[in-house]
Amino acid sequence: MNIDLTNCDKEPIHIPGKIQSHGFLIVIGQDGAIHYHSENIKNFIPEIPENLIDKHISSIESIIGKNEPPDFINKLITFGRTNGFEQTNPFNTDIQGKAFHLIISHSGDFYLLEFEPAKSDSVTDVHRMIGRSISEMLADKNLQSLLNNSAVQVKNVIGYDRVMVYRFAEDGHGEVIAEAKNAELTSWLGLHYPATDIPKQARELYKQNLTRLIANVHTEPSGILAAANNTQPLDMTLSHLRAVSPVHIQYLKNMGVESSFSISLLYKKELWGLIACHSYSPRFIDYRSRESAKLIGQILSSALEFRQDEENQQQQERYKSAVDQLSRLMLKDNNIEYALTGHAVTLMNAVDAAGAVLLFENNMIKLGVTPTDSQITSLTAWLKNNIADTFYYTSNLPSAYPEATLFRDVASGIMATVLSRELGEYVIWFKPEQLQTITWAGNPEKPAIVTNDGGMAHISPRNSFEEWSQTVTGTSKSWTNEEVKSVVRLRSEITYAINQKAGAIRLLNEKLKQAYEELDTFSFTISHDLKNPISTIKSFTQILLRDKDLKPQTLKVLERINNGADKMNNMINEVLDYSRINRSDFVLTEIQPGNIIRDIVNDLLLVYGVDESCITIGNTPKIQGDPVMISQVFANIISNAVKYSMKSEPPKVVIEGMENENEVVYTITDNGMGIDIKHLPRIFELFHRTDNVGDIEGSGVGLAIVKRIIEKHRGKIWVDSELGAGSTFNIAFIK
Incomplete structure (x- = not known):
């Protein structure tokens, strides 16, 4: 791509085809053959052949690591595949009498072997200072004090001229919210930077590469040689030597920065911000020191998450108390x-x-x-x-x-x-x-200048970083996730109260009657006009499957047709069940849900192969209801909890009932993938499935059936969930 500021948000920065020149790169395949290597290897090992493509790594091991045992790279890879490369990185070796780090990482079917000097430019022993610095950081309980002190401690550890805590807003732009700097430098505290300064694909890489070093903006990157049959560019997402976007290099030069180092700050696995470090002279930090600095970021991320969760919990309890009281008042x-x-x-x-x-x-x-x-x-x-x-x-x-x-x-x-x-x-x-008066580091509406270079017009990153203020109007304080959850819950309570007290006098009786008639017609159409062709498809498929002379591929296709017919038949049955619920007569009887729940759990343990310790059954107070329908409710909710927590380590599902003077409330809690806040209002709608379910089976009908059954029992159901943190379904039965 011809990259400039008009399209830098689409720049494929994970495949630059170059590396920073303070180290060198060799890429091998599963068979040990070299498929790529950087052009600058001879700068570090003069006697090595210029072109290593297609050679086996063992043929040059003795040149790379003269003091290492035979086949040491293959042994490192074998160990790393089993135990994780974080256990092998970095491997200490020496090249031409100088200490080097070998860092190994994956790239598809390839292994990246990156060699870097093992000694930093700094005289500070980062590894030794890290423990004391972390202790001093965490001494602060106040969030802003924690951030301020973190900037100071990082500056003391790595010795860069300016260290900033940079927080991203929802729209991608960033703000400097804490800073430690040399006395002669102008403060950038409070300055905002447009989202284009760190575009989206760069922010995504910061979630995978928790530290990022640019040692010297003035050095020319080294190109990467590839085998003739390597038509795909080398994915360098996990590379430590990966070259930097020319646009970003120019951006740093325009600021007078000659070396930069960043540490990612994450909240709930999403990029919250960066500890951004600037040096006005070239600086190199070795791998071990970078890993020590990464630990600061991980601990600060945990501290941020703890304080934010604590604040969210207090807010959630306040809203929950209000909604509970409003619910009682509406029923009273x-x-x-x-x-x-x-x-x-x-x-x-x-x-x-x-x-x-x-x-x-x-x-x-x-x-x-x-x-x-x-x-x-x-x-x-x-x-x-x-x-x-x-x-x-x-x-x-x-x-x-x-x-x-x-x-x-x-x-x-x-x-x-x-x-x-x-x-x-x-x-x-x-x-x-x-x-809001936002102070930008330069005018964000004029982010670039056009220069002429050899008759070609190029867009360069802005040179002006003078403060530019902008007053933002027409915007309120943002609504929090806790507020969204509170209103979703309150709406459910209001709807329930309306149905309980005013349902008989609401004006839609005639429309409701018409809807039921249409639903009957719809149900008849499904059961007769659709199920008959499906039965025909299934019958003919099963006949064809008996033919042993068919090719394996043909049999495989027929099996898929047969399974698809079964799936369609199940979906039709679920829709029919949904349509029948409100027209089904039932008699309330006393039920002991504990027996129903234990039978369901025993079946699920067999179906999904889950360890028995992953599912906890607490108190199971008795309720009034239809045994068949109540069994359907618990089967649906508990199986969902198990299915959607399968990828958690370990999966946890807790089922418990609580009783008060008015109602019995059952909660089913899991630690699964959770539900995005935007889907919560529609979670009980027919055929609605969330974006993150992937290939997990489901028709989008089950929760709609559950809600209808609970409403028919004059009960209520609601859900509290957070993406990536699991869900809690609450079912209330009136005594």
Whole structure:
């Protein structure tokens, strides 16, 4: 690609075809043959042949490591394949009498052998200083003090001129939030940098390479020679010597930086920020020192995660307490509106908002600071016509709904949940405009200059890093994940209360009757018009499978057709079950769920081969319900918990019931892949499956069936989940 600032976000920086020249690279295949190597090997080993392509690594081992035992590279790779290369890296060797580190990593079917000097430019012993520095870092309980002290400690350890803690915002731009620097340097604390300065693909690589060194921006990178049959470029994602984008090199030169070093900071496996280190003279840090510095980043990441989780937990408990109290008030009061708006705890306590409005049964009840009645009416009309989901939130309403500019001072951010689209019933929370003055390191709207070089116009990274201020309007404080979860839960509670107290007088009886008639017709069509052709397909497939003369490939295709017919038949049966639930008569009887749950768990242990210790069954208080339907509920939820936690090490599923004076609540908790916050409002919808389920089997019908069964039992179900951290399904049965 011809890369400039117009397309640098698409630059394939993982396949640069070059390395930084302070070390050299050899790439071997599974058979030990050399497929690639850097052109600069002779700079380090003059007597080695210029072209090593297709030679076996054993033929040059004695030249590379004169004091090493025979076949030492193959032995290192064999050990690393079994135990992980972090156990072998770095391997200490000497080349031409100088100490070198050999670092081994994977690249598809290849092994990267990277050789770097084993001595840093710094006189500081990073390895020795690391323990004391970490102790001093973690002494701070306050988050900002922790970050400030971390910058100071990293500077003391590696001796760079400037060390910054750089945090990424949701849109990818970054801000310097802590800094330690030489006295003569101008402070960059508080400066913001556009997302293009560290584009998306670079941010992705920082999640895999937790440290990144650019030793000298002025040295020419070394090219990589490849075998003639190597048509694919070498993937250098895990390479430590990987060359740097020319755009980024020019960017550092424009700042006067001659060497940079970064340490990744992660939160929940996502890139939170960087410890970015700048030197105004060339600097090299050896592999062991970089690994020691990486430990600082990992410990700081853990400290950040702990403090953020602690804050989230406090917020979650506050919202949960408010929603629980509102739920009790709705079931106690005959007037749902008054229950939500007339007590000491109101809709306002479910989130951190400045105002809220409840539109219910042709009434508009406003709390706190809100737009005017006419503005709210126009806003709800816009929501009805433009937002298809039952849940919507934004912290920049004027950008989506320009009319909101008129009342952005009170409602730049909204969170809206639909109670009934047909009746125009909503709950909407409002956050006011939060004016921000952002100080950029240069004007982000003019990030580049055009220069002429030999008649060709190239875009160069900006040279000006003078402060440039921008006032951001029409934006509120962001809605947190905890606020989203709180509103999803509250909507479920409101819907439940409406169904309990006002279902008989709601106006959709005729539409509901018509829908049931259409559903009956639909069910009849499925059971007759669809199941018969499937039976025919399956019958003919089974006949063909008996023919032993068919080729193996043909038999394999027929097996797939047969399995597909079974899958389609199961899906049809699930849809039929879904359509029948509300029309099925049942008699409530006393049930001991413990027996049902244990039978389900025993079956799942056999099916999935899960160790018995992975599933914990706590108290199982009795409930009132239909045994067949309740068995279907527990089977669906528990099997999902097991399926979606299979990849966790180890998988954990906990099933427990709790009893109070009004209800029995069962919780099924797993440590699986979790549910993205954006999918929570729709998790019980028919045929809805989340993006991250991969190849895990499912039709998207099971949870919809579960919800219908629970509602038929006059109970309620809700879920609390976090992506990558597991899910908790809660099922409440009335006594």
